Amino acid sequence: MSKTNTGRFFEDYRLGEMIDHAVPRTVSGGERALNHMLYPARHALYSSDAFAQGCGLSASPLDDLIVFHIVFGKSVPDISLNAIANLGYADCRWLAPVWPGDTLRSTSEVIGLKQNSNGKSGVVYVRTTGTNQHGQEVLQFVRWVMVRRGDPDAPAPETVIPELKDSVAASDLVVPKGLDFTDYDFTLAGEPHRLRDYTVGEVVDHVDGVTVEEAEHMLATRLWQNTAKVHFDATAREDGKRLIYGGHVISLARALTFNGLANAQMLVAINGGAHANPCFAGDTVRAWSEVLDTAPLDAPGVGAIRLRLVATTGGEVGALKGDDGKYLPHVLLDLDYWALMPT
Amino acid sequence: MSKTNTGRFFEDYRLGEMIDHAVPRTVSGGERALNHMLYPARHALYSSDAFAQGCGLSASPLDDLIVFHIVFGKSVPDISLNAIANLGYADCRWLAPVWPGDTLRSTSEVIGLKQNSNGKSGVVYVRTTGTNQHGQEVLQFVRWVMVRRGDPDAPAPETVIPELKDSVAASDLVVPKGLDFTDYDFTLAGEPHRLRDYTVGEVVDHVDGVTVEEAEHMLATRLWQNTAKVHFDATAREDGKRLIYGGHVISLARALTFNGLANAQMLVAINGGAHANPCFAGDTVRAWSEVLDTAPLDAPGVGAIRLRLVATTGGEVGALKGDDGKYLPHVLLDLDYWALMPT
Amino acid sequence: MSKTNTGRFFEDYRLGEMIDHAVPRTVSGGERALNHMLYPARHALYSSDAFAQGCGLSASPLDDLIVFHIVFGKSVPDISLNAIANLGYADCRWLAPVWPGDTLRSTSEVIGLKQNSNGKSGVVYVRTTGTNQHGQEVLQFVRWVMVRRGDPDAPAPETVIPELKDSVAASDLVVPKGLDFTDYDFTLAGEPHRLRDYTVGEVVDHVDGVTVEEAEHMLATRLWQNTAKVHFDATAREDGKRLIYGGHVISLARALTFNGLANAQMLVAINGGAHANPCFAGDTVRAWSEVLDTAPLDAPGVGAIRLRLVATTGGEVGALKGDDGKYLPHVLLDLDYWALMPT
Helix, strand or coil: CCCCCCCCCCHHHCCCEEEECCCCCCCCHHHHHHHHHHHHCCCHHHHHHHHHHCCCCCCCCCCHHHHHHHHHHHHHHCCCCCCEEEEEEEEEEEEECCCCCCCEEEEEEEEEEEECCCCCCEEEEEEEECCCCCEEEEEEEEEEEECCCCCCCCCCCCCEECCCCCCCCHHHHCCCCCCCCCCCCCHHHHCCCCCCCCCCCCEEEEECCCEEEEEHHHHHHCCCCCCCCCHHHCCCCCCCCCCCHHHHHHHHHHHHHHHHHHCCCCCEEEEEECCCCCCCCCCCCEEEEEEEEEECCCCCEEEEEEEEEECCCCCCCCEEEECCCCCCCCEEEEEEEEEEEEC | CCCCCCCCCCCCCCCCCCCCCCCCCEHHHHHHHHHHCCCCCCCCCHHCHHHHHCCCCCCCCCCCCHHHHHHHHHHHHHCCCCCCEEEEEEEEEEEEEECCCCCCEEEEEEEEEEECCCCCEEEEEEEEEECCCCCCCCEEEEEEEEEEECCCCCCCCCEEEECCCCCCHHCCCCCCCCCCCCCHHHHHHHCCCCHHHHHCEEECCCCCCCCCCHHHHHHHHHHHHCHHHHHHHCCCCCCCCCCCCCCHHHHHHHHHHHHHHCCCCCCEEEEEEECCCCCCCCCCCEEEEEEEEEEEEHHHCEEEEEEEEEEEEECCCCCCEECCCCCCCEEEEEEEEEEEEEE | CCCCCCCHHHHHHCCCCEECCCEEEECCHHHHHHHHCCCCCCHHCCHHHHHHHHCCCCCCCHHHHHHHHHHHHHHHHCCCCCCEEEEEEEEEEEEECCCCEEEEEEEEEEEEECCCCCCEEEEEEEEEECCCCCCCEEEEEEEEEEEEECCCCCCCCCCCCCCCCCCHHHCCCCCCCCCCCCCCCCHHHHHCCCHHHHHCCCEECCCCCCCCCCHHHHHHHHHCCCHHHHHHCCCCCCCCCCCHHHHHHHHHHHHHHHHCCCCCCEEEEEEEECCCCCCCCCEEEEEEEEEEEEEECCCCEEEEEEEEEECCCCCCCCECCCCCEECCCEEEEEEEEEEEEEE
């Protein structure tokens, strides 16, 4: 029997099954520093303990996307090693901050299965949960991937497609305990704009561009212990190109939003997202945002802003899809998320 | 109104104005490890808690150039985003060590203004100060940049050019509290040479060369949260080249000086400096130093050495300027600084 | 007199001489995070404090190869700066875990000398020891290098060749104090295979490949404060190529073994090793292992597995040498080591 992981096939998943993902991870100030090194990240709450304390937290938590990448990365060997395509995510919510010293684990529940009509593959829906060393849930998201069948004779499972909301309701957003933007320091945060200064439909061009090198995306993807072959092995794809991990593009684009959205401090939910086109080394990544919604929240001085974040390799700001309804070739990412902002 | 920062223009500065720069930063052991990864840094006092404790400090402080880069980086969006040229620095002094866990902030005072005769730009002089979370000043320096005018009809300000010393007097150098080189361990430090072994006019060839990659300088410059476009965006310059942040060359060259100046432990002042020629990926950076002065100091066993640090991409050691008085094309950096050395 | 280190020549070594290597180093969570970033490292005991505590340790120690690289790197300026070749290592044992906050030092004893018959060089054997800030030994290894003679007239030393064992006996392996695999969590570790599931002679293909970039190996080698010129200076070799530090290949290959040897948690000894062929940027590194031996140990639930780790740039799994007895051109590394595994 081979001792190496060849990944699961479609027929290996059972509805309701819980999968414990391997390799828990303790994070430290090292991961925080690396996040600054890998992405042009400048949101003050993730940069300064003093600033975070001024916002009612005990210290600066780890960037929300660090948590996302680590929890996601752990699920790759069990969920997407044989994936033909990552089809989407939904209902992603951050549930508690992660601090230096915390240890993260990740588990997934199979919540839906649908064999494709060609019988050669199927769609697996999982709800992945990240927990800390106290068993407290820190992140939860649903994703669905198309997975190959290994055994052509295995019976097809009953089709179950989970009901997924189009977006997380503002009332379901979890505000970190103690968060208080009453004494928020707009000068140190970098911009004066508060929630009421943004109007639905407004588009913000984040101006800057970052050219990506092979070494950079591989360093990042490894840091999150995501070991999917296509990101690291130049011989894995026919065109000899390494595919940049989609999450790397998310972190790059989110960091670029500082210029215009410096006060969209904490991510609290991702409503959905699409990696519209692959990103490769040599691409210069740019970003623009569209304000989709705003909502009041219970925490003092804290409101929510819903944003579409679009990463591109150029093209016109605001242009997303062509007449055929397909993403324009220069669009890399179309992400719909909620962030917390002072009111 | 655009929400993104387009930077200040010459007419936006007022003499005596204080500018609080955004995005305070908490540093940790992560930044120290990264400094070792990015530069061939081997000075023992910044590498080992035990060695620093043997020199009277409570632990190993963060490398002085980490502090410089972070404080400088914060000032970029307010001072040099529309800069045509970084003209110089002067009177740079480190005032207190920075420890893991400290949070750094940065402010600048406008101390001089001089509109150029063409009316299209002007020179802005600022004194930038870095402070820690206790409000204690850790670094101060003056720099002056040429900035574009945005509004051609704005009135020219009164010309005020600050008086700047050619160099920091030895009596103005601040020695970290408690520093004591009486029991200095020359073996662990790496070289036997003490202050009296260096003579004014002596030139030291630091021998080693380091070839720079695009990924490396971008990782470093991002780590210091310096987001100036030309360093990251291959499409920003007509020649398609990314300009390497001048501070990256300073850190590289300073690290190379270990070989011959292993006991020039702490930087205490920069008297002045010029980025003689731009540095690009693919360059192999070398360094040589000239001893400019030495001075006794009050702390036990501690003296000061004034050094010219020249970074090059080759050429003859000791060769700096041509017959025309201009820097030779292979000279990248000409930096004049004071460091502390056992006597 | 030149102040820079030109390295020692063969005639500068004396049998029995103790050399204290410079630049002690304090490690932190930063180094741990960087190890994850530089290598696809996933062994759970080095990733999670909680997992390590479940194995009887107080926290997750630093990866054994971090310790090896740091202790080795310190010896380079005194031992191998003028080396013509690194000939081999033997009798390498880890003696105690290294924790964040520890400060590492390195010393070498000259245990053998043999002038070559051509009189132009000689072989120097040293036993290098790494110690922590408490003076406790954490690592010890023997290596031998061929070093140039500087002075043709210096007398040849008496030839002394140390007796070196072919391998470390299982009874000489040092198990970290408190290590207990009785409640080992195979799910979190990533694989179900325990010591008895491996049979001597079994070959494991670790499947994945990692393409190496110049920036990556230079970042790594600098992090370990190994400043040997050939790794950093593109002008140092006639072919303009930078040679990748052999230890970088060891760490890459060891990390790749996770897939198939996830439970070979801690390295306790290296019996010997050869860098069969040089590695350069652009190479895609793969790995396979052969089980050489297994042995019971005294600690609860802990056994030892002896493995041959072969790093390659392709070729057939299991193929090592040609008919001429020489390593095949695609073989980079042939390493023989002991690791601890749950029984």
